[in-house]
Amino acid sequence: xxxxxxxxGEFIIDKQTDFQYSSGELSxxxxxxxxxxxxxxxxxxxxxxxxxxxxxxxVNVQGEQQQKLDAYANEVFMQALINRxxxxxxxxxxxxxxxxxKGKNNDNNNKYVVxxxxxxxxxxxxxxxxxxxxxxxxxxxxxxxTPVQEIDFLQKGSQQVAAGYVVYxxxxxxxxxxxxxxxxxxxxxxxxxxxxxxxxxxxxKDGVIYSINEGNYVHFPQGVKDxxxxxxxxxxxxxYTSRYIGSLVSDFHRNMIKGGIYIYPTSxxxxxxxxxxxxxxNPMAYIAEQAKGAASDGYRRIMDIQPTSLHQRVPFxxxxxxxxxxxNEFMGQxxxxxxx
Ligand code: P6P
Numbered sequence: 001x002x003x004x005x006x007x008x009g010e011f012i013i014d015k016q017t018d019f020q021y022s023s024g025e026l027s028x029x030x031x032x033x034x035x036x037x038x039x040x041x042x043x044x045x046x047x048x049x050x051x052x053x054x055x056x057x058x059v060n061v062q063g064e065q066q067q068k069l070d071a072y073a074n075e076v077f078m079q080a081l082i083n084r085x086x087x088x089x090x091x092x093x094x095x096x097x098x099x100x101x102k103g104k105n106n107d108n109n110n111k112y113v114v115x116x117x118x119x120x121x122x123x124x125x126x127x128x129x130x131x132x133x134x135x136x137x138x139x140x141x142x143x144x145x146t147p148v149q150e151i152d153f154l155q156k157g158s159q160q161v162a163a164g165y166v167v168y169x170x171x172x173x174x175x176x177x178x179x180x181x182x183x184x185x186x187x188x189x190x191x192x193x194x195x196x197x198x199x200x201x202x203x204x205k206d207g208v209i210y211s212i213n214e215g216n217y218v219h220f221p222q223g224v225k226d227x228x229x230x231x232x233x234x235x236x237x238x239x240y241t242s243r244y245i246g247s248l249v250s251d252f253h254r255n256m257i258k259g260g261i262y263i264y265p266t267s268x269x270x271x272x273x274x275x276x277x278x279x280x281x282n283p284m285a286y287i288a289e290q291a292k293g294a295a296s297d298g299y300r301r302i303m304d305i306q307p308t309s310l311h312q313r314v315p316f317x318x319x320x321x322x323x324x325x326x327x328n329e330f331m332g333q334x335x336x337x338x339x340x
Contacts, residue, residue: 008034008174008185008194018180025086026137026162026178029112033135036080037166037174038192040073040119044131044168045189061096061311069125070094073118073133086110088140089148091310093117093279098310100148108145112161113138113152115279120165121247130169132249136283137162153310157282157303164287167249175201175253177290182256198257203293207259207320208240211251219267223298223331227263230330248275252284252318256291261319261327265298266340273297273315273340277307281316294324298331299338315340 006014012027059065074094081087082101088110091098103109114137121131138159140152164176172187174194184198210231217225231240243260245251251262266273275281285295285302295302295318305314317327331337 005195005197008196011183011185011196015178015180018178025111028084029081029086029114029137030162030164030176030178032080032084032086033077033164033166033176034174034194036077037133037172037194038187039076039080040069040133040166041168041172041187041189043072044069044125045172060094062093064122069131070119070122077116077118077133077135081114087112087114089113089152091115091153091278093120093276093311098148098150098153108147111139111144113140113148115153115283117276117279120249120280121245124245124247129245130167130247130250132168132247132253133166134249134280134283135164136160136279136286150310153278154307156306157277157285160282160286160303163283165249165252165283167253169250169253173197173253175287177287179290182287182291201256202291203256203288203320204259205292205320206237206322207255207261208237209243209255209258209260210240210263210323211242211244211255211260212263212265213244213246214242216267216269219269220265221267221298221331221334221337223334223337224263224265224327226333227327227330230326248280248284252288255319256288256293259320259323261317261323263318263327264316266315266337270313271340272313274313275316277302277305277312277314278310281314281318284316284318288318292321293319294321296324296328297338297340298328299335 016027085104089098117134138155142149162178166174173184175184182201185194186197187194264275281302288295297315
């Protein structure tokens, strides 16, 4: 008999029992992200056909030219989250500061905060390369009934209650964790339904793929240069294969399935790295660890880092556990570089 493929909606209901103390709000939150992902997917998939490509005349807090789809995706996810009246605040790569969201009675009783990169890899939009959405969910730490505060967003990654990404690629997938493993759902665009296609995703312990922008080699710290030479040396299962799409979500997704490591280190051009701790490194680190992988800044576990500002950057080494361990060993030979 043909195996029944469970839908994301059915999966969320089935897994609701994992949160005996939750009144279903986290499930509603994931459902709102599911809806937004479908709406953004529709636009991303036809971006080449309508005048939604190219840059707006605005620049985001990162100083990056905002692509029209960036701004569009930000709006779609914001609205989906606000409409469900579950979150009390949202922080986005596209906005300088977090936004406060009132509850249904204009109160401050909503329990969750969401941090997101609404369209990561947006520089690839105009060249038809995969892009993605990344999200991270926490329970607020300030008292319910009071306005959300910055401290609600500056929590360690280890405090996340859920994290996930959408990859708008050859197929569109929603991959997320709520602390009980990682599951991947593929969208059937014909009927707008996500189906469980990748249950219990796990990194192979070892891999032979390394993902890094080697164009920055001369700017890298010595530990990264030494690790790259290790990857390229003819010995055992090496040299490894270099694969770099330039879209974190896509490189991460491939490495989680095939095994591999993604590295965006500090450099003389990016003294604190490029990726943002709160809405890129932390959610991807949570997914990586739930998939039996690892994520560090070269020296310490990403999810142990105490954030100090919304848009702070951090060096990022993420992937198969043994590969991250080996990279950390090379970085550990230069302890001074731990103080970026
Ligand atoms: P570079 C996209 O802008 C991004 O944040 C990640 O998705 C990607 O891995 C990285 O930057 C690419 O950066 O400097 O190699 O172009």
